[in-house]
Amino acid sequence: xxxxxxxxxxxxxxxxxxxxxxxxxxxxxxxxxxxxxxxxxxxxxxxxxxxxxxxxxxxxxxxxxxxxxxxxxxxxxxxxxxxxxxxxxxxxxxxxxxxxxxxxxxxxxxxxxxxxxxxxxxxxxxxxxxxxxxxxxxxxxxxxxxxxxxxxxxxxxxxxxxxxxxxxxxxxxxxxxxxxxxxx
Amino acid sequence: xxxxxxxxxxxxxxxxxxxxxxxxxxxxxxxxxxxxxxxxxxxxxxxxxxxxxxxxxxxxxxxxxxxxxxxxxxxxxxxxxxxxxxxxxxxxxxxxxxxxxxxxxxxxxxxxxxxxxxxxxxxxxxxxxxxxxxxxxxxxxxxxxxxxxxxxxxxxxxxxxxxxxxxxxxxxxxxxxxxxxxxxxxxxxxxxxxxxxxxxxxxxxxxxxxxx
Numbered sequence: 001x002x003x004x005x006x007x008x009x010x011x012x013x014x015x016x017x018x019x020x021x022x023x024x025x026x027x028x029x030x031x032x033x034x035x036x037x038x039x040x041x042x043x044x045x046x047x048x049x050x051x052x053x054x055x056x057x058x059x060x061x062x063x064x065x066x067x068x069x070x071x072x073x074x075x076x077x078x079x080x081x082x083x084x085x086x087x088x089x090x091x092x093x094x095x096x097x098x099x100x101x102x103x104x105x106x107x108x109x110x111x112x113x114x115x116x117x118x119x120x121x122x123x124x125x126x127x128x129x130x131x132x133x134x135x136x137x138x139x140x141x142x143x144x145x146x147x148x149x150x151x152x153x154x155x156x157x158x159x160x161x162x163x164x165x166x167x168x169x170x171x172x173x174x175x176x177x178x179x180x181x182x183x184x
Numbered sequence: 185x186x187x188x189x190x191x192x193x194x195x196x197x198x199x200x201x202x203x204x205x206x207x208x209x210x211x212x213x214x215x216x217x218x219x220x221x222x223x224x225x226x227x228x229x230x231x232x233x234x235x236x237x238x239x240x241x242x243x244x245x246x247x248x249x250x251x252x253x254x255x256x257x258x259x260x261x262x263x264x265x266x267x268x269x270x271x272x273x274x275x276x277x278x279x280x281x282x283x284x285x286x287x288x289x290x291x292x293x294x295x296x297x298x299x300x301x302x303x304x305x306x307x308x309x310x311x312x313x314x315x316x317x318x319x320x321x322x323x324x325x326x327x328x329x330x331x332x333x334x335x336x337x338x339x340x341x342x343x344x345x346x347x348x349x350x351x352x353x354x355x356x357x358x359x360x361x362x363x364x365x366x367x368x369x370x371x372x373x374x375x376x377x378x379x380x381x382x383x384x385x386x387x388x389x390x391x392x393x394x395x396x
Contacts, residue, residue: 014396048261051261051264051265052264052265053261053264053265053395054395054396065267066265067265068261068262068265070258070261072257072258072259072261073257073258074257074258074259074261074262076192076196078196078199087188087192088262088266089185089188089266129266
């Protein structure tokens with residue numbers, strides 16, 4: 001199995017400040033990397049760098065197709081949830097909606113969703129994308145206990161299918177994770 | 185993804201205030217005779233120019249909703265992750281914006297032309313000139329929206345940026361309404377083509393530069 005993510009000697013300078021350097025990332029199928037570290041240590045920036053939205057100041061990176069869930073609500077607020085999700089053309093949408101228990105919310109406009117519901121919708125968009133590499137920035141934010149267990153199940157199922165995950169979080173995630181601690 | 189994005193732009197344009205630029209355009213055209221006076225010959229001479237000023241100022245109105253909301257919400261980031269080129273986003277936004285702006289403005293240009301004293305062959309010339317100009321105005325709006333996205337007081341800044349860029353278009357567009365014999369219409373079309381062809385690249389580069 002070829003690797004889904006390969007990064008060597010990554011460094012990132014933002015606003016004249018060195019966030020991290022010499023970071024090596026490698027994820028095979030089924031792999032999972034938990035990025036930890038204090039606020040401002042560059043966890044989100046590392047995720048955006050892997051996503052290709054930021055360019056490394058040094059090092060090189062290659063990755064498979066990826067899907068990102070950060071703290072933005074990227075669904076159109078005026079649309080019902082099912083149509084807002086459908087815009088992103090995820091091949092696994094039919095599977096993603098029940099995985100995050102969104103059936104009952106399908107006709108609710110996105111602007112009326114609570115923080116936790118919106119987070120579940122964003123995670124469903126990632127699952128629906130069918131991308132082998134998931135990039136999750138604070139995926140547990142706003143989720144209740146049920147939401148957390150749905151997230152755990154989705155992560156386990158994704159890894160069992162040969163997917164890989166990078167998650168930035170302050171709290172432990174279910175399953176076995178490789179740890180990467182960034183320093184402030 | 186590009187087709188879906190065009191559809192989304194049209195839906196959001198109609199859902200938002202697609203009539204607002206048109207209403208503004210007609211309002212400016214209505215004010216011209218009040219400001220200049222009822223002299224039909226004088227109005228007919230300056231009418232084409234007045235109409236173009238109205239069209240240009242109307243094109244400024246939707247700028248703030250074209251790019252900035254999608255940048256702030258991370259939609260542009262997600263589009264990049266689906267493998268959509270930033271230039272393709274720019275082109276889709278231009279087409280989507282034109283669809284909710286161009287045809288409506290063209291329809292409004294009929295009463296608008298009559299209000300500023302252009303009738304008969306002059307009405308026909310002004311409609312042709314506006315029709316050729318609207319894709320360029322839509323393209324400029326999207327490019328300027330991308331260049332100012334995320335900046336404070338972006339609306340005012342967009343006006344300052346767009347007005348000078350639109351000068352060649354206004355010169356030839358207004359001239360084409362006045363004189364059917366001159367080459368103004370061809371020059372207007374050339375300027376419009378240049379703007380329409382270049383705007384997706386400007387928009388794409390601006391979207392990339394705004395990504396932090």
